Amino acid sequence: MTSASEGRSLFDAQPGEVTTNIRRIDQTSNIGQEAGAAFAGAQDGDVIDMAALGTGHKEKNKRRNLTLWIVLGILAALVVLSLSWFFGAGWYFQDKAALGVELGGTSVAGQNAEQLKTTVNNAVANSKVTVTDGDGKSVTASLADLGVKVDVDATVSQLLAAKSDNAIAKVNPFASQNVALNATVDKLKLSDYLTENFVQESDRAVASSIAYDDASKTFTATEGKGGRTPEDTGVVEAVNALISEPGSNKNVSVEYKTVDMPISLDAAQKAADEANTRLSAAFTINNGNSKTFTVPVEQVASWITPTGDPSNGTISLSYDKQKIVDYMASTLPEQLNQQMVSQEDVIDGNGSVLLTKVKGVDGVTVKNTDAVADQVYNALTGGQGADVQVAADVTAHDVKQVKSEMRIVVDKTTQTASVYKNDQLVKTFLVCTGRDGGNESDNGTFAIYLKYASQDMTGLNDDGSRYLSKGVKWVSYYNGGEGFHTATWNYNGIATGDPANHGSHGCINMYEQDSQWIYDNCPEGTIVQVVGTQPTGPVR
Structure with a gap:
């Protein structure tokens, strides 16, 4: 232990210089501050433990450093956990609906394509519209009854794609996105359904329409008539609401109105003529070798969908691209693929060919039928035919010689x-x-x-x-x-x-x-x- 006077000699100072020396130490270190404080309050004969002052200072530094390392460790752990969540969730949801994706207000997060297909089908099946009139007549209709055509596969694709444009948002459970059904509404079918269920046949207003006739292989127009029909505005609104958020039952009350023919015969004939223009153009596909296939007229007709809109008095034509894609995928290989056949040449003793007994045929396997479907679809919508060569893998035939x-x-x-x-x-x-x-x-x-x-x-x-x-x-x-x-x-x-x-x-x-x-x-x-x-x- 060292006395106060001995402490002065320790700092090489005379009794009158103690304060000055302590201040000098104080300016350069924390321990100087502690020593200065100790000396300032010391009386002659007091003992100042300099070793204890140094040890206490080291302990405080250790505690301070330990706290810093703990904080840094926690921050590092949080970063690792965040990155692990980000990459882990991104991997897990790569083929599933993202967090926060909803159909009809219900989460579908984590569902794969097959599960989503079941969910969409169930939501469609549970979507109903109950329609009543002032006379107490009531009917509960499905979406299909009311002319709604739901593309389930396209809806599933939209659910899987929701939030995928932002990797962070995709794994953020607090950011939600509701996906509507991918659907179209045939307002004429909706109107016809309501009329058939609420109005006697003799009183009904019937729109002129068109349909494909197998005998004549053309679209023909059928004239309608004026009469009584339910006002369908409320039903259309209910249908649109169910397309946006499917899976529930909507209640709608309807009133009646008397109308002229909802769609005129002239409007129907115009649509039929437009459709027949498409039928008159041939769609021919070849394999680039020796086979050619022409799509039958009745098949082309099945790709054309007339949709009436009584509120506007028109019939519009749409073209089902998916049907074209499916048809080309299933039909072109059957029609245009060919097995390789070896050519057989009969030769004489000099090697001269006397006769080709069997003519050789190259092997052909068609591919990329979707590209053909695209060309046919574009030609169909443009009112023109198409002569298309499908891409194919070709195996050249060999030649066998028989003497x-x-x-x-x-x-x-x-x-x-x-x-x-x-x-x-x-x-x-x-x-x-x-x-x-x-x-x-x-x-x-x-x-x-x-x-x-x-x-x-x-x-x-x-x-x-x-x-x-x-x-x-x-x-x-x-x-x-x-x-x-x-x-x-x-x-x-x-x-x-x-x-x-x-x-x-x-x-x-x-x-x-x-x-x-x-x-x-x-x-x-x-x-x-x-x-x-x-x-x-x-x-x-």
Whole structure:
């Protein structure tokens, strides 16, 4: 411990200099302040514990620093929690309705697309309008009864998109947004519903209307009439309120009025003419390869929706784009996709192509049918047709070559049929080909494609009468109705080689044993080459 006098020596001061030195220390440190205060109040003989003064000061600094760190830790924790909430909530709600999103005043936050679809359907089902008149008649109608068409999928999309333009607002539970139904109202259907339920048929005012007629494949107009009708203003307001906030029951009282024909026949005919302009324009889609598809008129008609507005006396046309999108997605692959078919070429021993037995077809798989739907929709609304090529993935066909082992050369000049095997002559037969005029055997390269051991043959003679040859044997067709076969009735024509006078209807007439040899030894796929010129008389 140090006395006051010893304390003075500690600061290297004379008794009269203590105060000055203490002040100097006071200006540079807190401990100086504490020491100065202690010295100022000290009497001779008092003991001042300088070590305790220093220790107390350190403890205060420690407490002060600890408090600062605690505050900083709390702030850091709050920042981490805030960021965790922001990013965690953003991730959780990325495919769900955001916090604060409501339908009909009820929160749908956290619901995914399927859950929202159920919620929307339930809200629509629970939306009713009870209509009464002064005579005590009452009816409770659904939105559909009153001409409301709700696009559930579009409503779900709007619920999912609500508040998504601001990431902070999306996870803010205190910022709410009510989403209305995505819906349209057919005021004519609403008016007709009220009239049918509140007015006797003989007294009703009926608007002229249009509808598609399957028989004529056109929209036709039907004339209405004047009469009595309920005033629908209150019902329209109730419907609009339910579209904005669905899920409840509205009560409306109606009065009656007498009106002229709500929509004139001229207005209806004008709308029908406009619709028929759309039907007269063709919508053709091709796959860029070998297939083309034209949309049937009745299908186009199903995309056109007439909507009457009795309050304005008009009928307007709208076009259902979603129906067009769905139709293109389901129909175009069915109509325009094609399987790849390998081409089969028959070649001779030198590799030369004698005949394309099977024509190759590229494989085509259409894609992006929504783009086609967009073009068709735009053309339809503009009153024009469209010729559209759909995008597609194409697989080019390959080519397979098959060497012809058997080949038959029919020479009309010599009236013979020579059979070659691997280009080596095997046999030559006498024949009689088709006679002059429309029955002459066609020149060209063909292949045997169908065979019968026995067949009844029929056709027309030159004079138009029908012939029938029963039990014709050993038939080998190579070109439509032309083929090799036995012709027992024309052995003289075969012997003389005289098609001008004894020719067939186009087939190659042969002796029975010869036609049987062709049948037995020349399988389907055998090449048949018909060459030469028609003789004017016997060649043998």
